[in-house]
Amino acid sequence: MDFKQIQELIKIINKSNIGEISIEEKDFKVTIRQKEEHITQLVSSAPVPSQPQTLVASAPSASQATDKPKAASEPKADNLVTIKSPMIGTFYRRSSPDKPLLVEVGDEVSPGKVVCIIEAMKLFNEIESEVSGKIVKILVDDASPVEYDQPLFLVEPN
Numbered sequence: 001m002d003f004k005q006i007q008e009l010i011k012i013i014n015k016s017n018i019g020e021i022s023i024e025e026k027d028f029k030v031t032i033r034q035k036e037e038h039i040t041q042l043v044s045s046a047p048v049p050s051q052p053q054t055l056v057a058s059a060p061s062a063s064q065a066t067d068k069p070k071a072a073s074e075p076k077a078d079n080l081v082t083i084k085s086p087m088i089g090t091f092y093r094r095s096s097p098d099k100p101l102l103v104e105v106g107d108e109v110s111p112g113k114v115v116c117i118i119e120a121m122k123l124f125n126e127i128e129s130e131v132s133g134k135i136v137k138i139l140v141d142d143a144s145p146v147e148y149d150q151p152l153f154l155v156e157p158n
Contacts, residue, residue, distance in 0.1 A: 003125065006030060007086050010148055030121070081131045083153040085146045089120035093142045103153070107135045115153060118146065133157040 013021060013032050022031040085091070093101050093116055103115045109129040116127045137154040140146055 003086075010087065014148070079156065080136060081133065081155045081157050082151045083115060083127070083129060083131070083155060085118060085148060085150045085152055086127065087118055087120050087125065088148050089118040089125070089146060091140045091142070091144050091146045091152065092117040092119065092124075093138070095124075095126075103135050103138075105135050105138060108158075109133060109135060109155060127152070129155070131155050131157055 009021075009023075009030075010032055013034060018034060020031065020033045022029070093103070095102065095114075095117055102117070103109060103113075109115060110132045111128070111130055113129045114126045115129050115135075118125050118127055133155040135153055136156050139151050139153065146152065
């Protein structure tokens with residue numbers, strides 16, 4: 001079973017009423033559990049869109065009338081692309097402790113460039129960018145747990 005198949009399986013499980021599924025093949029075993037309802041609500045209530053607005057609000061236009069910064073911030077927030085976690089696991093910004101950071105704020109990324117590592121069940125999965133652009137903000141701390149579909153990076157596309 002490859003990474004894409006696991007991603008598709010996670011999407012199907014999330015859309016269904018199945019609580020848990022385990023699959024075993026030769027030397028490979030994967031168990032996928034549905035998030036509990038209160039955890040789902042907590043994750044979905046996190047104000048992710050407010051973070052890009054905070055970036056824009058610190059711009060000089062914030063001193064203008066209250067209606068104008070909102071109008072000015074919306075196009076910039078809409079312009080940003082979010083790189084999301086394709087799985088549950090632990091987020092790492094380095095491929096190993098002695099290696100340099102994979103990406104930093106201001107770095108250019110292109111499709112296929114590895115932007116982080118997510119450890120899930122003792123497997124280290126390289127997460128690649130699907131967009132071309134510049135990293136504007138890193139939304140997760142190194143060595144932090146992440147949920148499926150959690151925003152990791154904000155990218156300003158080229």
